Amino acid sequence: MLPSGRYVGQRVPRWEDRRFVQGRGRYLDDLNFPEQVEVAFVRSLHAHARLLRVDVEAARKHPEAVGAYTWEDLQGLLRPYWTMPRGPIRQAYVTPLASGKVRWVGEPVAVVAARDRYVAEDLCELVTVEYEPLPAVVDACDAMQRDCPRLYEEWPDNVVSRQTFRAGDPEAQLANCAVVIRKRFRSNRVTAVPLEGRGILARWDPLEETLTVWMGHQDVHLVRSVLSEVLELPLARIRVISPDVGGAFGIKLPIYPEEMVVCALARILKRPVKWVQDRKESLLGDTHAREAVVDVEAGFDAEGRIRAMRVHIVSDAGAYAVAGRGPVIEGSMLARELPGPYDLRHYAYTLDVVMTNKAPVAVYRGVGIPVSTFVMERVMDLAADALNFDPAEIRRRNLVRTFPYTTVTGHVYDAGQYVEGLEKALELVDYRRWRVEQARLREQGRYLGIGICCLVDATARGGGFYGRLGLKAASQEGCILRIDPAGGVSAALGTTSQGQGLGTALAQLIADTLALPLERVTVVMGDTATAPYGGGAWASRGAVAGGAVALLAARRLREKVQHIAAHLLEAAPEDIELADGRAFVRGAPTRSLSLEEIAHTAYFVAADLPRGMEPGLEVMVHWEPEIPATFAYAAQVMVVEVHPETGAIEILKYLVVEDCGPLINPGLVDGQLRGGILQGLGQALYEDLVYDAQGQLLTSTLMDYVLPGIQEAPEIEIHHMSTPSPRTVGGLRGVAESGTAGVLAVVANAVADALKPFGAEVTALPLSPARVVELIQDRREWTTGTSYTEGG
């Protein structure tokens, strides 16, 4: 149970973050030091080439240069790293600056340091790189062909990881199904584009031999561990501080080559070194995500129940692994979460994670689940069509109804109201009325479509999720909570916030547990010098894991306060009540002590504490969830009108029924949902990282890689169901990725529904106007033999 009080459950505004509205945030590029130098990188122009020569002499000799370096120059200062220490993955040796070969356009080849970025970029022009181009491997399916060139010549092929899974007897089941859906689905390659790009500022103290690093990041402890390994520096000599972060969404979880190089340069130059990427570098070289081809065979019985599923997934991993997060997680999540909220017992998959000459792939909001939901929900609709069921009905027949439920891939859905959630969404959106409206408008030649999607989202991984693979990424979380001598409360956590408002949410939990005004609580995160070990921000774990340790610590501290107060007031601990920052004896309101008085005793007159009690008012708590801790559930419904002449998609209605357990702060929760949904909408309708046959990225500006703006943002109606999780502290479930998880599916289903009269098949994203027109024309040509334009 969450504490009841003045704050938990309320839309508490983020007053402690008011610096943001005054332009007083402190982001990475707002920090500068005297003597600082800035660097720029020379990047590969080829997707795949042998490096014949990298010559930085001319740049190095220039009077304005502070330094210019190739990989050779960094020997002894920077070690290569491996794709993943352990796990079902082939090893590749990655050097932070290219050596021998380049494998994607944008790969860092050399680095130049100068007074500022302007000069550093000028000097990059003086660096000569000679390439011997090799055939580029751009398509992941082609990359698996026997005669395809190999990115890593020592490997037998380009497959970095092949995983297989089998449960039950899918083949036998498929042979006896009333209908079998066989389709190939494609998901587009996208990247997160946080408005603040990546950057780093590193300062080496030659006297102390310590490195201090400022870097907007989601997991400062992970950064520290990786830097310690590649720089071969003791962990204790490195401090990592994440200042305010201008959005992250997963792409600020890895540790990238540029960041390692900057740290090495800080050591060489003994001056603060800074690198802030520009937007082209962000689109070229932030980790990409979600590009996959999924071949599905799904069998349903005559009653519309899914009997079996067989899939082959080809997940495009790009050219390298980034440190801290491997390229395999995306595909393996896709494969394991594919059954979604439905009862499926016979399931087999083969996953091929394939290297291509494109930017590295890692995690982006939802990791695998937006794509798995897209595939599963399309399959549901296709089966409904084939069996002549309403899309709502086929879902009713397949949703998990009894809890706890263990999925075919071994996850536990601890508690939920999946059918009720769907019914609530249908009722609130007035589903029947929209179906009537759809039929009416269709007679007028207008094309309305209604899309439904049900989803589960794995939140807060535990059980040593990454640790078992040898990564130093924690799935446990830690909190140090202190009542100071002035009666103020400060919490330090290992998790971090990149704009989610987590500090406010945690302060609400702490303030209500200790019964004191919110203004007295300070939450600090993102500094390895002060934060206990924890895992940072990923897998929607901020509230679940951060909330858990904040609650547990606050409860433990409350207990101590009660014991001290009971001792000083000569009452029983169970008779002590806390309110407004004071401890009272129940029924005797005049007998009370302020937190300040209690803290004074705890810190300065420890002799007056109960016999044997440890002095001070400070606790440290660690907690690790199960793997995964718990699932959020959502039912989303979207109504669109598709304009066949222009391919435009107009969203008329978007309604979400969300079950992320009890809410700490509905304002923050809804912000996560709406923001996540809009990011997903970007992928569904606009965003697409397009490479040509030579492996050149064609979408390297925000003019080509189109993000949704306020004009494109639909009104999103959100309703909550709150099923507490029995597996987490306070029953909390995560929410940050759940919005994103459903968008691809609900858009695809709505558009497919609208285009049914054309017989158009929606199996690929994004549904840009051009693709929608193409889908309609293809089918018209196919069915009538004449082209749409000729027919008028």
Next chain:
Amino acid sequence: MRARVAIALRVNGQPYRLEVEPRRLLADALRRDLGFTGVHVGCEHGVCGACTVLLDGELVRSCLMFAVQADGCEILTVEGLNVSGDLHPIQRAFIEEFGFQCGFCTPGMILAAYRLLQERPHPSEKEIRRALAGNLCRCTGYADILRSVQRAAALLAEAEESRAP
């Protein structure tokens, strides 16, 4: 050392003199040379709107202008909205209505809203959407920003009323 040009600017009501290379972006001059780090650089090619400032009263993208082009101009950055110390009603509205998450787009959003509300104190939803169309946000999904601007209009109207005799 490259040639520098002397320019004079007024930023948030204060006069500044500085010498800049002709190629120096206005955004960099404001941020690095004068310390107005509320000017955020999000794309450097005029799409995201995070570097928006008011130049002689009009919205401009300071990443698309050279500092020398702003010689003799009056500039307002987000830091200039509450020089008195009290939050401007638009700033208050953005807090009350959860109009920001990471805060990176926020200065540009607030200045775009400021300019809109100068011209149209009671904007329709459509007008707000049009006025903010050049400012990208990756966190909020925009709904709370829209509500923040509506709330700001109401707060400004209240303030106006209380000033009326």
